[in-house]
């Protein structure tokens with residue numbers, strides 16, 4: 219098992235003086251195997267992003283434990299923690315948030331190499347980009363000079379250079395038109411086939427989750443329930 223969380227809870231303090239609180243995640247349990255695509259659905263505000271942030275270590279739970287490759291993530295050695303930070307990544311709904319608007323794409327795409335101490339060559343980056351459908355001409359552009367689909371491809375490229383093993387996809391296609399959405403889903407499937415990484419696919423679109431995911435969890439009232447999945451064969455050919 220690649221990722222496992224048990225008895226996970228998260229409360230946010232809210233209001234003017236932060237005197238009130240809402241418990242968004244309540245003793246949630248989830249597991250994800252290597253190379254698996256697991257869906258996470260739920261109403262807006264049900265806590266899907268919160269759970270994604272907890273599983274990637276970007277947010278601390280109040281209670282509960284998260285395991286990556288069998289090790290509890292708060293008990294990692296410095297080198298294990300460095301590896302965790304590299305191998306567990308998240309992609310958000312708004313790809314522009316991942317890019318400095320004042321930087322040309324080349325600079326943003328070179329940054330993860332620098333942050334994670336990976337040797338950088340433009341050639342290696344270009345080879346990665348071509349498999350993702352971006353080319354040399356895109357590298358000199360600013361984020362505002364790319365389409366939504368191109369920018370989401372760039373966001374995918376930016377995490378793929380780190381060779382992640384687990385990727386949280388937080389509504390990665392919900393801002394895109396249906397054709398671009400299908401292209402990005404297909405790209406993610408091809409990447410998974412080649413690299414064998416696991417996805418947690420967050421969406422409010424149950425039909426899309428059914429197409430893309432082998433197992434689906436539904437977040438209701440802070441608790442996770444695993445759903446039975448029956449793939450819709452008629453729409454499977456869309457992707």
Ligand SMILES: Nc1ncnc2c1ncn2[C@@H]1O[C@H](COP(=O)(O)OP(=O)(O)OP(=O)(O)O)[C@@H](O)[C@H]1O
Pocket residue numbers: 230231232242260261262263264265266267268269422
């Ligand atoms: N940093 C925060 N401080 C206080 N409350 C927060 C914070 N982040 C999220 N919340 C609240 O927690 C709840 C869950 O938010 P979250 O973004 O996890 O839900 P979601 O299911 O991803 O929603 P959506 O589908 O609309 O993106 C919401 O009520 C939200 O307002």
